[in-house]
Amino acid sequence: MAVIVLSGPIGAGKSSLTSILSKYLATDPFYESVDDNPVLPLFYENPKKYAFLLQVYFLNTRFKSIKKALSADNNVLDRSIYEDALFFQMNADIGRATKEEVTTYYELLDGMMAELKAMPKRQPDLLIHIHVSYETMIKRIQKRGRKYEQLSYDPTLEDYYKRLLTYYKPWYDQYNYSPKMVIDGDKYDFMNSADDCDKVLKMIVAKLKEVGKLPQDWTKL
Ligand SMILES: Nc1ncnc2c1ncn2[C@@H]1O[C@H](COP(=O)(O)OP(=O)(O)OP(=O)(O)O)[C@@H](O)[C@H]1O
Ligand SMILES: Nc1nc(=O)c2ncn([C@H]3C[C@H](O)[C@@H](CO)O3)c2[nH]1
Structure with missing residues (x-):
């Protein structure tokens, strides 16, 4: 039917949605690899040492996921390869990657994107x-409760x-890889309000119809 990414x-509600x-x-x-990701806790403990390794780990898993998703054509991905460079570039900008790591990362990413x-x-x-x-991001990070993401674990996470x-x-x-839309995660509590959830699903269905990925007369059975 469609591939939706x-x-x-962090904590915006991607896995939930x-x-x-x-x-x-x-x-x-x-789903992206989080609880079974052996590098993620190491990264939060020592970001400078592990930023590159974590990125290569995520890039590899995201590449495998998007390839599978595009082949099967019937998937929703909670975070995708298209967002990978955002994280790495930000970490590089705050001095967590060497020049050589940056060059190697972009060569790897370019090769993967060419393959896609x-x-x-x-x-x-x-x-x-x-x-x-x-404010919403922090509230949700606290609610979910992963130890290494808390400001009490590392106060510099506020800046991060x-x-x-x-x-x-x-x-x-x-x-610009596909049509796109924004959901206001501050406004819609699609986890606790059936009404909000319904509104969000309606917006997504309308967009899928607009881009021709659902028939105009499609309704949920
Ligand atoms: N729209 C929402 N309204 C209220 N609570 C929400 C909403 N979206 C997510 N939550 C809650 O916020 C927490 C984080 O949600 P979730 O794990 O889906 O985020 P995520 O974007 O996948 O995070 P990450 O980037 O870290 O993987 C969960 O406890 C979830 O129940
Ligand atoms: N450095 C870094 N690069 C990524 O591509 C990336 N993707 C996710 N994450 C972190 C955020 C959450 O703690 C947790 C779950 O999203 O993993 C990342 N961290």
Whole structure:
């Protein structure tokens, strides 16, 4: 049917919406590797040492996921390869990667993107970006409770998260692999309000109809 990729800051609600949407559309969810990711806790403990390794780890898993997703053409991905460079560039900008690591990373990424371009289906059908403010982001990070993401674990994370948010607007504006839309994650509590959830699903269905990925008369059975 379609390949839908989600994007958004840490704790924005991508995994949650991936789960809701994949059930609703009867498609397969792809979640990014977090709890089974051996490098993530190391990164939060020593970001400078592990930024490059973590990025290569994520890039590798995201490349495998998008290839599978594009081949099967019936998936929702909670974060995708298209967002990978946003994270790495930000970490590089704050001195967590050497010049050689930056060069190697972009060569690797370029090679992977070229391989995707050669696939029969080369890109997703829709990007759904979840926008959240810093306050919402922190609330959700606290609610989810991963130890190494808490400000109490490392107070410098406040700057890291605030900086991360500033990278999203230019990233979203220049993203042009597919049609795109924004969901206001501050406004819609699609986890606890059935009404909000319904509104968000309606917006996504309308967009899928607009871009020709659902028939105009499609309704949920
Ligand atoms: N729209 C929402 N309204 C209220 N709570 C939400 C909403 N979206 C997510 N949450 C809650 O916020 C927390 C983080 O959500 P989730 O894990 O889906 O975020 P994520 O974007 O996938 O995060 P990450 O980038 O770290 O993987 C969870 O506890 C979830 O229940
Ligand atoms: N450095 C870095 N690069 C990435 O590409 C990346 N993608 C996700 N993450 C971190 C954010 C959450 O803690 C957690 C779950 O999203 O993993 C990343 N960190």
